[in-house]
Amino acid sequence: MGKLEPLPGTSDLWHPEAAEWVRLENTARRVMGLYGYAELRTPIIERTDVFVRGIGSDTEVVQKEMYTFTDRGDRSLTLRPEGTAGVMRAIANQGVGEGEEKRVFYCGPMFRGERPAAGRKRQFHQIGVEAVGKLTPLLDAESMVMLFDYLRAVGIDDFRLLLNSRGTREDRQDASRTLQEHFRPHVEEMCEDCRRRLDSNVWRILDCKVEACRGFVAQAPPIVDLLSETSRAYFGQVQRALDAFGIAYEVAPHLVRGLDYYEHTVFEVVSDSPHLGAQNALAGGGRYLIELPGSRKPIPGVGFALGMERLMMARHRPRQESPGHGPVDVFIAILGDQAEVCALQLSRELRARQVRVLCETEGRSIKAQMRTADKCGAELAVIVGGEELAAGQVTVKYMRESRQEQIDREHAAPSIAATLGRKEDPEGMY
Numbered sequence: 339m340g341k342l343e344p345l346p347g348t349s350d351l352w353h354p355e356a357a358e359w360v361r362l363e364n365t366a367r368r369v370m371g372l373y374g375y376a377e378l379r380t381p382i383i384e385r386t387d388v389f390v391r392g393i394g395s396d397t398e399v400v401q402k403e404m405y406t407f408t409d410r411g412d413r414s415l416t417l418r419p420e421g422t423a424g425v426m427r428a429i430a431n432q433g434v435g436e437g438e439e440k441r442v443f444y445c446g447p448m449f450r451g452e453r454p455a456a457g458r459k460r461q462f463h464q465i466g467v468e469a470v471g472k473l474t475p476l477l478d479a480e481s482m483v484m485l486f487d488y489l490r491a492v493g494i495d496d497f498r499l500l501l502n503s504r505g506t507r508e509d510r511q512d513a514s515r516t517l518q519e520h521f522r523p524h525v526e527e528m529c530e531d532c533r534r535r536l537d538s539n540v541w542r543i544l545d546c547k548v549e550a551c552r553g554f555v556a557q558a559p560p561i562v563d564l565l566s567e568t569s570r571a572y573f574g575q576v577q578r579a580l581d582a583f584g585i586a587y588e589v590a591p592h593l594v595r596g597l598d599y600y601e602h603t604v605f606e607v608v609s610d611s612p613h614l615g616a617q618n619a620l621a622g623g624g625r626y627l628i629e630l631p632g633s634r635k636p637i638p639g640v641g642f643a644l645g646m647e648r649l650m651m652a653r654h655r656p657r658q659e660s661p662g663h664g665p666v667d668v669f670i671a672i673l674g675d676q677a678e679v680c681a682l683q684l685s686r687e688l689r690a691r692q693v694r695v696l697c698e699t700e701g702r703s704i705k706a707q708m709r710t711a712d713k714c715g716a717e718l719a720v721i722v723g724g725e726e727l728a729a730g731q732v733t734v735k736y737m738r739e740s741r742q743e744q745i746d747r748e749h750a751a752p753s754i755a756a757t758l759g760r761k762e763d764p765e766g767m768y
Contacts, residue, residue, distance in 0.1 A: 359646065359650070361492070365488065366488060369488045370484065375441040375442060378444050380428050381424065382447065384424055385415060386404075386414040404416050404449075418448055421444050421448065422599075425468050426628050437472075440470045441467075443466065444466050444467075445463070445646075450462070464644060465643065465644045467641050467642060467643075469481060469641060471637060475572055475579055476575075477640055480583075481641065482642075486499075489620070492649060494620070494653060498588060498608055499586065499588065500587070500588055501577070501593070501603070502561060502591065502594070503562055503604065504594055504595075504604055505601070509569055513561070516564050517544075517558060517564075522536065527554075528548075528551045529546065529550065543555065544558070545594055556592070562589075562591065569602065593606060595622055595623075595624055599626040601626055603625045603640070604624035608620065609648075623642025623643060626641075666715065666716050667694045667718065667758050668717070668720055668758075669714060669718075670696070671720065672698045672722055673724065676724060680722050682697065684751060688754060693760050696714055698710075717736075718754060718757070719734075719737055720735075720750070731744045732745055
C-alpha cells in the first residue's frame with residue numbers, strides 16, 4: 339500500500355515548525371492581552387448563511403472559494419473561509435449593549451478553494467482580532483499599533499503599512515458612479531470577472547489581481563477624493579492618531595480590501611522579505627459596519643487578520659532535519675530494572691520544575707542511550723543505575739562539555755533545574 343499524502347494545498351506540521359507555530363499563538367495571547375482582548379474560539383464549521391450574509395454574496399470568497407456541502411440533515415454548511423463572520427455570529431448571540439464594546443482575538447485554521455501558492459494554502463491559519471461596538475478613529479489607529487507591536491514581538495521588522503478609506507455606505511452611490519465612468523471605456527480590455535463587476539460591484543475591480551486590470555486601476559481617481567467631507571475628516575483623524583503614535587504608513591489610494599463589509603479605514607501590512615515573493619501581504623483589516631441578527635441597527639467594529647504561514651515565511655527560520663523527539667533539556671538513562679522507579683520519579687520532579695525530560699523506556703545499552711541523548715539535543719544526561727542507587731546519587735553528564743559529576747539523589751531535581759535556569763511551576767504541574 340502506498341503512502342497516503344495530505345490533500346493538495348494542505349500539509350503536516352512537524353517539530354520544530356510546530357513549536358514556532360505555538361510561539362506565534364502565545365505571542366498573540368500576550369500582546370493582544372495587553373490591549374484588553376480576550377480569546378474566542380468559534381467552530382470550524384458554520385451554517386453557510388453566516389458567511390454569505392457576513393462577507394457578502396458578490397465577493398470572490400463566497401462565489402468561488404468556499405468549501406460548502408450539505409450534511410445529513412439537509413443543511414448547507416461551510417468550512418470557515420475567514421474569522422470575522424463567525425466572531426460576529428458569536429457576539430450577536432451574546433449581544434452588544436448601547437455603548438458597550440467587546441474585544442476578542444482568535445487563532446485557527448481557515449479553508450478556501452484557491453489554487454495553492456507560496457504562503458497560500460487551501461487550509462491556512464490566521465490570527466485575528468475584532469473590537470466590536472464603538473466607532474472612533476482612535477480605536478482604528480490603536481488596532482494598527484497593536485499589529486505593529488505583534489509583528490515586532492515575533493521578530494518581523496521589514497514591513498510597511500498601507501492605509502486608505504472606503505468611506506461610508508452613503509458615499510458609495512456617487513463614488514460607484516464615478517468609478518464606473520472611469521472603467522467603462524476600458525471594459526472590453528479587462529478580465530471577464532471585472533467586466534461583470536462593472537455593474538454588479540465596481541469596487542471589486544479595485545481589488546483585481548489581473549495585470550491588465552491593474553493598469554486601469556492605477557489610473558482611477560483616488561478613493562478619498564470621492565468621499566464626503568465627513569468621511570475625509572474621519573480618515574484625517576486616523577492619520578493624525580497614527581502620527582501621534584509614531585507609526586509610519588503610506589496612503590494607498592485604491593486599497594479597498596476584498597470583503598464588502600468594510601467602511602472607513604482599510605489597511606494592509608506588506609513585507610519586503612525576499613522569502614515571500616509576489617504574495618507579500620502579512621496582514622490586513624479595517625473598520626466595518628455589520629448587521630448582527632437581533633440588533634436594531636448595524637454594529638461598528640474594527641479588526642485585522644494575519645496569515646500564520648506568511649509570518650513563518652517572513653521570519654525565515656531554517657527548518658531542522660527530519661522529525662523526531664521534540665527538544666528536551668534532560669535525557670534520563672536507566673541501567674537495570676531496579677533503577678526504573680527512581681528514574682521515573684525524578685522525571686516527574688524535573689517536569690514539575692518546567693524541565694523538558696525524555697526518559698529511557700527500552701532497557702538498551704548505555705551507548706545506545708547516549709546516542710539518543712545526543713540526537714534529541716539534551717543539554718544534560720542523567721544516569722541512574724545500580725551504583726548510583728547504592729550511593730544515593732545520580733550521575734549528571736554535560737553533553738556539550740564532555741564532563742560529568744555525581745549529585746545526591748535527594749537534591750537532584752532542584753539542582754538540575756537550577757543548572758538549567760528553571761523554577762518550579764507556581765501553579766503546580768501535578
